[in-house]
Amino acid sequence: MSFMTELAALLDPAGILTGAQIDGYLLDNRRRYHGAAQAVVRPRSTAEVAAVMKLAHAHGVPVVPQGGNTGNCGAATPDGSGTAIVLSLERMNRVLAVDADNNTITVDAGTVVADVQAAARAAGRLFAADWGAVGSARIGGALGTNAGGVNVLHYGNMRELTLGLEVVLADGTVWDGLRGLRKDNTGYDLKQLFIGSEGTLGVITAAVLKLSPQLSAQATALVALETPDAAVTLLRGLQDQVGERVTSFELISRRCWELLAEHCPELPQPFAAPPAWTVLVELADGGAPAVLVERLAEALFELGHEDVLLAQSVTEAQDFWRLREHIPESQRRRGTSIKHDIAVPVSHIPAFMVEAETVLKAAFPDLDLVAFGHVGDGNLHYNVFLGDLGKGVYEHEPAVNAIVYDIVARHQGTISAEHGVGQLKRDQLPLYRGEVELNLMRTIKAALDPLGIMNPGKVL
Amino acid sequence: MSFMTELAALLDPAGILTGAQIDGYLLDNRRRYHGAAQAVVRPRSTAEVAAVMKLAHAHGVPVVPQGGNTGNCGAATPDGSGTAIVLSLERMNRVLAVDADNNTITVDAGTVVADVQAAARAAGRLFAADWGAVGSARIGGALGTNAGGVNVLHYGNMRELTLGLEVVLADGTVWDGLRGLRKDNTGYDLKQLFIGSEGTLGVITAAVLKLSPQLSAQATALVALETPDAAVTLLRGLQDQVGERVTSFELISRRCWELLAEHCPELPQPFAAPPAWTVLVELADGGAPAVLVERLAEALFELGHEDVLLAQSVTEAQDFWRLREHIPESQRRRGTSIKHDIAVPVSHIPAFMVEAETVLKAAFPDLDLVAFGHVGDGNLHYNVFLGDLGKGVYEHEPAVNAIVYDIVARHQGTISAEHGVGQLKRDQLPLYRGEVELNLMRTIKAALDPLGIMNPGKVL
Structure with a gap:
């Protein structure tokens, strides 16, 4: 019997989608990868997943697991051959x-x-x-x-x-x-x-x-700074003062505020004139919110920060976060950029920022750099626009990546902090992780998936 | 050339110990396992470790890595064949x-x-x-x-x-x-x-x-309780009140206090009459210690606890901890026990305690049970004396283990929470981890160490 015939016997009719129904499953979140598949398979239980995998294994059919399809590196998108099935877990949601x-x-x-x-x-x-x-x-x-x-x-x-x-x-x-x-x-x-x-x-x-x-108190502030270095110093000072209560520490460059003003005008801007750098800091704790807000205010004052917007209410804190969360959207509206999801040791962030901007500007004079991210854990989203090239910017992606990733590597960093490798960074991985590490990964892969049917072409 | 001759060429003279020099490396911390070895090898650098491993690999010589030799399951002790080398990392200590x-x-x-x-x-x-x-x-x-x-x-x-x-x-x-x-x-x-x-x-x-x-404030208390159930309720109440500031939450049974009084009389007892159960709780935070102590006192009061000893100074807190840390020593002085390092979901601790004690007492009427541990993370040290059998108690170990581990398994727990498997629990592992899991482990082991020279006979 053919694979598809046997598959149909394993699941209810809604468990197998084909044809025009499956378009949405074949395009990745950033619309960079458009694959093909024999079918989208939607089991309702672990037993059904096991039955599907057993069948795929017997037929040597590649399987691409997919969740919400919100990934940024194309890991959940099949290749263009059309031999794979997409295994969607969307009906297993209890x-x-x-x-x-x-x-x-x-x-x-x-x-x-x-x-x-x-x-x-x-x-x-x-x-x-x-x-x-x-x-x-x-x-x-x-x-x-x-x-x-x-x-x-x-x-x-x-x-x-x-x-x-x-x-x-x-x-x-x-x-x-x-x-x-x-x-x-x-x-x-x-x-x-x-x-x-x-x-x-x-x-x-x-x-x-x-x-x-569940913590009853949050305290949220925007702190204006002159340099990324000041952000690292502030993080350390805050941790010394309030321990591990710092739950978020997000760095925002001036360019982010400008993009928000231009492309998300519906969001009120907190600063009259956007500072060179801003940190969105949040503490969380049990107890009364007012106590924590006061503690954050005192800590910032003691650390010598005066250009501070302290959220005076939950609503105001939400407004701050809405701005932070709309930075990616404002960039989308600005156009197509070359994105990097990188991390370096927190102590290396200032040097990385200076070096990367210098080298990029020398290579691309019309550079428009948008940097923001989770500086508290060393993770920057470091995105590059080149004039108004639109999707034409991708022509320069290899050159831009080489510059950014080589500087990341010199600072003992990573080319993927939180988005993974997928298809997007697969070919870069060997450049930055070394043969011993790649061989270990290949050994594990061969041991657990000797036929190579699990999401082929991703990561390795 | 022989393995030992080639080995001698890789290291300085102090890098290879043999004969009477190596006795201490061949006996485990609990003195249950006494192995034999060709030599103890003490490299000074990663390059020397690599050279030793390459040689051992070429000759098929088993290698037993060893650190401080403080393990409790015999993982760092070679078997009795004398074919292995012990690879001590003690000279790589920078x-x-x-x-x-x-x-x-x-x-x-x-x-x-x-x-x-x-x-x-x-x-x-x-x-x-x-x-x-x-x-x-x-x-x-x-x-x-x-x-x-x-x-x-x-x-x-x-x-x-x-x-x-x-x-x-x-x-x-x-x-x-x-x-x-x-x-x-x-x-x-x-x-x-x-x-x-x-x-x-x-x-x-x-x-x-x-x-x-580094947190500037600690607050430490002993809280008397009637049941383990009350400990779980207290933990939840404290976490609701002070968030994740609870850094330690140790349960101590009355029997522990009695053993301390008898075998460690140099340590003053905090309670006039030891309560059925005690929790040693510690909070840590930045800021002033007095503020945190007050907060702990308030939280315990609000949660309805009155039989509380709040450490009034760092010295008193250290006294509390010294008592906790001497529980194992007081047991050693009491004699030989059958020890279990188990964990269950925190919510299952009370039921586990009742069930295990009931079944054990029925099987062993002269049971002397000593239970204590890190209840905050579900981990109990659950130790069984049987009258005064001395090392003769080990004769009953399989029967006692079977009772304890089967009840642990019914509560979705683990037979080794923090001490590992080593030699001690290797033969129990297949009983409680299932064939799929063991096969996955064997697959990984075979992929990374195809010759089986890395610490053979441990874990798997």
């Missing part, structure tokens, strides 16, 4: 259990991240992962790319928020590692292999995620 | 770099954990890993067993405190993954494989570890 005393939540991999946040909130707990796309991103994709976001500084990436996984392996075997333990040293920590492997080693079908106490 | 702005420290794997703590402190930072043996345990061993300790609740295990590793693989290849990044999604997170693998996949030679802000 919150399976909330254990408030254990601070854990167990969910299907297709659960939307915002739904996990909401379920935690309803139980008086916090699921701390948060970023712009949480309304459509799904847990499986977030785990596959080890997603980061605005709370990593205090709560960690998806990896640090995960205690257990259930995974369907390349041959259809189900590994049940759904444990909710903070300490478990019984052999190799297998879940770590699948987190961040972008669907190339197996299909994550469920997860036990960490919850945290 | 702090290589401290980056206070990046909150990282880079160290040789042979660095004593307390020396890492001291170097962090000197830079105004905290290295948060802490447990009884830090004065002799070394970083490589702590990583190999993914060590835990008293600060896991807030700071995580060694795994969560590690950003990068350098590892010498089984064939002598050096993998340089010494990156100090909080976000790095460039392929599989290889360091996770080596952390917790107890030297069975490679030799960790250096690490980049996370530092934290």
Whole structure:
């Protein structure tokens, strides 16, 4: 029997989409990759995923796992050959259990991240992962790319928020590692292999995620600074004063404020004249909000900062965050840019910024540089416009990337901080990770997926 | 040439110990395993480790990596055949770099954990890993067993405190993954494989570890409780009130106080009459200590706790901790016990305690049960004396283990929370981790160490 005939026997009619129905599944979030597939397969249970994988394994059919399709590197988009199936987890979206005393939540991999946040909130707990796309991103994709976001500084990436996984392996075997333990040293920590492997080693079908106490107080401020160096100094000073209560520390360049003013005029600007650099800082704590706001004000004053906008209400804090979160949108409206999702040690950020801008400006005099990001954990979104080239800018992408990534490498950084490798950075990876590391990855890949059917052409 | 002759050519004379010199390296911390070896090899550099591994690989000689030899499961002790070499990292003990702005420290794997703590402190930072043996345990061993300790609740295990590793693989290849990044999604997170693998996949030679802000305030209290259930309720209540500031939450049974009184009479007892259960709770924060102490007192009062001893000074807090840390010593003086290092979801602790005690007492009427541990993260040290059998108690170990571990398994727990598997629990592992999980581990082991020379007979 043909693969498609056998597949049809495994699932309900709505479980298999073909033809015009599947267009949306074949185009990536940034519209850079448009693939093809035999079908989009939408199982409703782990058993169905296992059956599909077993069949695909028997037929040697490539499988591209997909969650909310919000990734930025094309990891969830099949190649153009049309031989693969897209395995969408969107119908596996139940919150399976909330254990408030254990601070854990167990969910299907297709659960939307915002739904996990909401379920935690309803139980008086916090699921701390948060970023712009949480309304459509799904847990499986977030785990596959080890997603980061605005709370990593205090709560960690998806990896640090995960205690257990259930995974369907390349041959259809189900590994049940759904444990909710903070300490478990019984052999190799297998879940770590699948987190961040972008669907190339197996299909994550469920997860036990960490919850945290829900904090009653937030204090939020915009602090004007002259240099990125001042941001690093401020972060250290704040941590000395208020410990690990700093939950967000986002750097914003003047150019971001200008883009927001031009392309998102509906959002009121907080500064009369945008400062060269701004930090959006947030503290979180139990207790009364007013106490924390006062503490932040005192700490900033003691550290010598006077050009400070302290949010006076939750609404004002939300206004600050809305501005931060609209920076990507304002860039989209500005046009097409060459984007970099990089990280260096926090202490290297100032030097990286100076060196990269100098070299880029020498090579591209009409450079329009937009830098912002999660400086608290060393992660910058470093985006380059070249005049008004539109999509023509991509012609210069290899040259721009080479400049940026080589400087990143000199500062012991990474060419992908939180977006992963996917298709976009696959060919750069060997340049910056070395033969020993790549060989180790290839060894793992060959051991877990000897037929090479799991998301081929991604990462490696 | 013979293996030993070639080995001698790779190292300085002090780099190779044989004969009577090596006795101490062949006996494990708990004196349960006494192995044999061709030699103890003590390289001074990663290059020397690589040369030794290359030679061992060529000759098929088993290699047993060893740090401070403080492990509790015999993972660092060779078998009795005498074919292996012990690879001691003790001469690789330098702090290589401290980056206070990046909150990282880079160290040789042979660095004593307390020396890492001291170097962090000197830079105004905290290295948060802490447990009884830090004065002799070394970083490589702590990583190999993914060590835990008293600060896991807030700071995580060694795994969560590690950003990068350098590892010498089984064939002598050096993998340089010494990156100090909080976000790095460039392929599989290889360091996770080596952390917790107890030297069975490679030799960790250096690490980049996370530092934290040094907190100026601690608040410490002993809270008397009637049941373990009350401890779980208290933990949740405290987290609701003071957020994640709870750094330690240790449960102590009445029997522990009695053993301390009898065997450690030099330590003054805090309670006139020891309560059925006690929690040692500690908060940490920036700011003034008095503010935090007051906050802890208020929170405990609001949660309805009146039988509370609040440490009034740093000295008194240290006295509380000294008592907690002497519980293992008081047990040693009491005699030989069957020890369990288990974890269950925090919410399952009360039920586990009741069930295990009931079943054990029915089977062993002269049971003397000593339970204590890191309840905040679900980890109990659950130790069983049977009358005064001395080492004869080990005759009953399989029966006692079967009772305890089966109840742990019913509560989705683990038979090893923070001590690892080593030799001690190797034969139990397949009973509680299932064939799929064991096969995955064997696949990884075969892929990374095809000759099986890395610490054979441990874990798998």
